[in-house]
Amino acid sequence: MRVGIIGLGFRLGYLGNVFAEMDPDFQIVGYVDPDPAGMDRLVEGGIPAGTSYATPEELIASEQMDLLMIGSPNHMHLDHIRLGLEAGLTVFSEKPIVMTMEQSYALAELLHQYGHDRLLVGLVLRYSPLYKDLRQAQADGRLGDVVSIEASEHIQPYHGAFFMRDWRRYEKYAGGFMLEKCCHDLDLYNGVVGARPRFVASFGGRKSFTPTNAPETAGINDLEVYHRKPSGWLGSDKVFDSDGDIVDFQTAIVEYENGASMTFHTNLNVPDEFRRFCVIGAKGMAEGDFVRGFLDVHRAHDNAKVIANTYQAPSDKSQHYGADEQMAEDVMRHIKDGAPLPVSALDALEAGILAMAMDEARLTRKVVDLEPVWARFDAALHGTADGVSHAAPSLTAV
Structure with a gap:
């Protein structure tokens, strides 16, 4: 190839x-x-x-x-x-x-x-064995109608410091942190819900990577951890006094068009990191963690655990819990043989719009209604954009 x-x-x-x-x-x-x-x-x-x-x-x-x-x-x-x-x-x-x-x-x-x-x-988590098993459990009827989701993506201080030093610290180049980093996760849960997000609220800011928390101020001499991951374009050595405008924590609440809801939390300074979810349906509950490598599914009416899976990356060099290897294999099969892929550009756009709505809600401190956004988006997607007023606001707060 x-x-x-x-x-x-x-x-x-x-x-x-x-x-x-x-x-x-x-x-x-x-x-x-x-x-x-x-x-x-x-x-x-x-x-x-x-x-x-x-x-x-x-x-x-x-x-x-x-x-x-x-x-x-x-x-x-x-x-x-x-x-x-x-x-x-x-x-x-x-x-x-x-x-x-x-x-x-x-x-x-x-x-x-x-x-x-x-x-x-490259929404690689769609290819992960854990997510595939979650969707299979859902397809098998073990969860029933999805009612609510609690989910998070948390990263360790060395990784958070990377974002404070890399070009990704600037929203003008990367977008907000929810978009740059968490669009993976938002895509996964959009897929589980099976509907578009409608209403979004969010709060967050920067409270960990600030001058008052610098290791020198706190009496910590070991600075290596905050420079362990190298930065690329526009890289900087500044971590706690970064000139970027990126947040280091954010929480969001989402209501989907079908009435299901989700809370999502991200933090860039979590020593024992985890990337977990709890999907609660009318017939059962699925709880898992990509970092800690498990998926448990319980049946609602008798509390029985019907799935108890554990996962391990194929090698120490593997990123994203083995999903990169599966993505590479599937992409090559798609190009050579037309094999289907588990994620599309449309999925990526919808996850991105949700992330942008989260940042709009955070900045305005208002609930964002995505209905006019989807109307304009669908008009563009189906070639009827000329019938939509381009003077309309991109996001509507209510």
């Missing part, structure tokens, strides 16, 4: 190794990145990065590719996706695929124009 890369950052440097392990014919033919932070990872894996090109246009014009992979900063994704689709390529974009509501509408129009099948997305 011949692959071109726009934005050879840490993520695509890692995925290059994963794809190469899954397919001996995997070949990177060229890349575009003025400062490829992921190059060292490719070199360590013995994987040539191909020819360096100055612009995406030069790469696309010069190389024959089976797949164009996009790992550029989030604010560039839409332009790079558009270039790939216009060139007739199959495109894989890392999450989030777009960064703003206007970009969401624009990408919906592109999907209408070029179809959905040529845009693949």
Whole structure:
């Protein structure tokens, strides 16, 4: 499989190794990145990065590719996706695929124009064994109608410090933390509910990574933990006095169009991290944790535990609990044989819109009603956008 890369950052440097392990014919033919932070990872894996090109246009014009992979900063994704689709390529974009509501509408129009099948997305947790088992338990009727969900994504201080130092600390390049990091999780639970979010409320800010909590102030001499994960483009050494505008904690409440509800909590300074969920249905309950590796399902009427699964990543080098390996295998089968994928560009857009609504609710301290957003989005998606007033607000607070 011949692959071109726009934005050879840490993520695509890692995925290059994963794809190469899954397919001996995997070949990177060229890349575009003025400062490829992921190059060292490719070199360590013995994987040539191909020819360096100055612009995406030069790469696309010069190389024959089976797949164009996009790992550029989030604010560039839409332009790079558009270039790939216009060139007739199959495109894989890392999450989030777009960064703003206007970009969401624009990408919906592109999907209408070029179809959905040529845009693949890196929402990798959809490929995880734990999530597959959760959805199978749901399909088997063990949960019944989903009533409510409690979920979280928490990361350790070394990882939170990375966000304070990396380009992702700036919302103008990354979007909010819910979009940049938690769109994975929001996508999962949108899928479980099986309906779009309608009303959203949220609160959060920055209380851990502040000057008053700096290790020097607290009498801690070990600073290595906060610099363990290297930063890339626009990297900084500042952690507790970061100039970014990213939050380090946030809580949100969501009501879906079918009446189900969810609470979601994220925090960037959790020493014993976890990424858990509790899905409660009319007939049963599913509780799991991607980090701690378990899925338990209980039956409602007699409290019986009917599923008790545990999970372990395939190797110490594996990220995302083994899901990357499955994603690479499935993406290659999709490109070669047309095999179906468990997540779509539409799923990614809907998760992104929910994340943006969470930040809108946090900033305005109001409940956001997504009904007008979905109306405009669907008009763009189905090619009837001219009938929708573009003067209408992107998000409506009630």
